[in-house]
Amino acid sequence: MTKLKFYLWLASINLFISTFTFGGGYVVVPMIRKYYVEKKGLFSNDELIEMAAVAQSSPGAIAINLSVLAGKRVAGTLGIFISAICSIIPPLVILGFISNWYAAFAANTTVMAVLKGMQACVTALIIDIVVDMYQLIQQENSKLLSFLVPVSFVANAFFNLNVIYILLFSVGACLIHTYSQQTREAS
Structure with a gap:
């Protein structure tokens, strides 16, 4: 039962991260740090930065690559499948929804204002990961x-x-x- 509970946590956290992180792959790094490193202690911050470097240099979306690497690190082969599937589902659903009503979204000033606000948050998160990566470079x-x-x-x-x-x-x-x-x- 404990393993099942952990797998359900892994699925839910990947669904959550994939659903609520806008702005590209680098935004996923602080989220994975928060849930995997700080809250659960499943791996270290240095291991996360190494996984982020591998995710960036691998083909495909950085966010999905990093989620898969984190899933593998904490749950092996089953973690790969859980993380991959749960990282792909939210963008597919969101893009499907938006594509049906694109004209309405593009003309809506409230949606445009929210997206502009999200740009500032994304910028801050990317700066945070760049600073962390530079600190690791300095340690070398x-x-x-x-x-x-x-x-x-x-x-x-x-x-x-x-x-x-x-x-x-x-x-x-x-x-x-x-x-x-x-x-x-x-x-």
Whole structure:
């Protein structure tokens, strides 16, 4: 009965998170932190940040990927299925509902005002996760990583450089740095 209760909690929390988090995948991270890390203590904040990095680099929606990874971490294979299904159902239902009455939603000033307000909340949540990720980078004590973060921000924000080029440059710099470290250690 205890396992069934846990699986029901997992399903309900994924349904809740998926239903009430607007603004993209990064908004799910603070919600998962709140319920999985802070309230239940199922894994650590560092493990969550690692899962968020994997979820971001995997194909598909970050929110669903992260929910699946969290489900796997806490409940194994069954957790994957529960988390995946319960993360997909709310967006499908909401999008189906909105698509039927899109014209009414688009013209409604109250709906538009609510969506504008949600943008501010989403921005705050994304800033929170960016700060957490940067703090983890600082813990690595890597001069290269500490250099790449502000350079990447400036390249995108002020010079409007495509993110793909920034990622390719960052990956290349990290590969060269790792190769040179391994070469020095081998000598």
